[in-house]
Amino acid sequence: MTALRVERISFAYGERQALHDVSFNTAAGGFTALLGPNGAGKSTLIALLTRLYDVQQGDIQVAGFSLRSQPREALRRLGVVFQQSTLDLDLSVEQNLRYHAALHGMPRKVANDRIEVELDRQQLAERRKSKVRELNGGHRRRVEIARALLHKPSLLLLDEASAGLDPASRQNLNDHVRSLCNEQGMSVLWTTHLLDEVQPGDELIILNRGNLVAQGRADELAAADGSLQQTFARLTRNAVPA
Template identity: 75%
Template sequence: MNALEVRDVAFAYGPRQALQAVDFSVAPGSFAALLGPNGAGKSTLIALLTRLYDLQQGDIRVLGSSLRQQPRQALAQLGVVFQQSTLDLDLSVEQNLRYHAALHGLARRAAQARIDEELARQQLAERRHEKLRALNGGHRRRVEIARALLHRPRLLLLDEASAGLDPASRLALNRHVRALCRADGLTVLWTTHLLDEVEQDDDLLILNRGRLVAQGPARRLGAGDADLAATFARLTAEVSP
């Protein structure tokens, strides 16, 4: 069973087609990079995956559960880090996590155990009582990842999670998420428009103007960073609206 299956998904904002016949799957325990220029449709796809938007065409399955027919079961398997932060800057790290745990219906004792575990894993235990305002962008993203993992999802979605971070923080966050993927068998879908966030072992999906124009192992689509950059430039230049 695939961790994620997207089948013939299309979406339009009125007359503007944002996604067209998008079709792919992601295997359990893999790190899949969804690469595309700004405006390619990545955030629209994330909004459909999380049911912020209703499906207009096609279906999405998370660990076998259809978002159309079994939305509760499907969403229970998801953890999400959106491009725009939804943390409360005036609450502490721990208060933000407690609030999210309560929304998921976690009992107080179980929630505290999970919060302690995730803060330790994200290397934030000593900052649990600090307000979010006091943290830099990279640490705030780690809080969002901790929050996304509190209910132990099997699929983690990150929509341009490195946006606004400096290069060192972007690299550290990317490596951190990959380490989580390896350690826990977590499936990750990482969306980005930056080639340096893609590694040769990734399952790569290239989205442009609402269409999936390539998919497969990154090493096959480009033998090295320069070749992958050339492939990306060619594919995103040649697809017509």
């Protein structure tokens, strides 16, 4: 089974080409890391996946549904945690989740049941009445993950989700998301520019200057150069400076 299929995607901002004929698949039930330096095209790809931008060329399928021809069905199977938080800081954890459930048209009993499941899974039950602004960065990310999973998506997309977190919180978040894959069978696409967030057995996709420059298991890609750091440096030595 394929969680995400990206087929020959190209995208341009006017005359500037941001993505060049990018194609890849991610397997269902696994953790896939999308790695690239600043300017690689990750943000543009995320914007296309979430339909912030319309696909110009090619196609994207989520759980077999095309974003071009079946956008509603495709987006229904996608859960998203954006780099910039979109939580309402003055609402409680539970109120943020209820608002999301209402947007998805969930009946109240269904929403109640799913909120309880996600609060427990994210270890947030004791903070359900806390306002989001009272939470630290790591707990806010957990609220966003709980919200993204409420409608039971086929694919969880995390766009630079560890940005702004301290090293310990980054590691805890990365471990937590991996546990969703291992214990719940969740399909995850984790985008990052940080090599230490990638583990040897991860399926890895590397973008640079809008091109897909490598795809495979991280340890197998690293073997050619002796380390993932050296492989990444070789593949992105013409990267756009930050």
